[in-house]
């Protein structure tokens with residue numbers, strides 16, 4: 001084992017008994033290169049992050065420019081910092097008029113924590129309804145909303161007053177009442193293995209929230225920022241949230257997240273007491289500059305317009321008797337196999353063939369495919385050929 005790998009095992013906190021241990025030295029576009037010079041196609045975008053590809057030149061340029069101006073100056077919300085202002089304005093322009101106030105943070109879990117506090121404070125209620133098989137993050141509040149006893153059992157007590165309903169089930173919406181601060185859902189469920197709700201479902205969700213005065217929090221931390229072929233996944237369903245949560249891909253490879261709501265709602269953080277939610281590094285100027293550049297790249301390179309076509313190409317090429325289902329919404333896809341064991345062997349094999357893929361937290365029979373949106377049709381053909389080759393080598 002290389003000495004770096006040994007030091008990694010010795011001194012970096014481990015989250016799995018069997019980390020992949022790939023030692024990458026360089027990344028550009030959809031490719032990564034390891035310490036032995038072997039090239040890998042990144043088919044998961046660092047789990048939903050490298051939406052515009054690794055080290056997009058426009059993102060790198062924006063980072064370099066900002067590094068030469070200033071780094072951290074002051075905690076979030078006190079100084080007027082141009083990268084934050086420009087990013088917030090640009091984000092609001094992509095959204096319905098009601099979503100006009102942006103709270104910048106550093107990660108998805110933090111965004112969910114902030115959004116939960118906002119919903120409690122604004123409604124004066126403390127209960128939440130979330131969805132079965134949802135994942136919203138690893139911090140205590142976000143974990144309370146997530147639905148997995150396995151992941152939660154050692155960390156109880158978690159937040160009281162959280163109930164879980166079946167994702168996509170209109171009947172279950174009866175659990176949303178006048179006591180519910182917010183209904184929280186991923187617009188497209190990621191870690192469940194790419195599950196979608198119908199337009200009818202989302203309209204019913206919106207109606208129920210309106211009727212009960214419940215805020216609708218849509219978690220687009222994984223499925224937002226272009227991943228599904230629209231900038232925001234909720235645009236597919238003709239509804240809009242009261243609070244939108246975003247992170248991962250919005251940084252172009254830098255850590256940043258945000259929740260976005262109406263100014264009237266957001267202003268509750270300013271009084272009784274003031275500083276209702278605070279963050280030292282939220283909206284770091286370098287991350288904000290990178291995020292604005294990533295948004296501009298999506299626009300300028302027209303990346304959204306080819307997502308549906310690329311999704312169909314994957315769908316048409318990935319045909320194999322061992323594939324039980326191929327669920328997708330844009331370029332977030334789940335290839336389902338018969339068992340964990342088969343899926344694991346296939347992923348081991350695709351990595352050997354130079355493709356990075358992985359699985360889902362709550363669906364270990366499915367393999368995740370979520371490449372940077374810049375992937376070309378030629379690259380998709382090569383990737384699918386290797387995936388089929390891997391499947392063939394595991395299943396006779």
Ligand SMILES: Cc1ncc(COP(=O)(O)O)c(C=O)c1O
Pocket residue numbers: 107108109110112135136137138186190191219220221222223247248
């Ligand atoms: C839908 C969703 N919400 C929240 C999170 C948590 O984000 P982070 O890991 O940045 O805290 C994730 C991470 O995978 C996610 O997929």
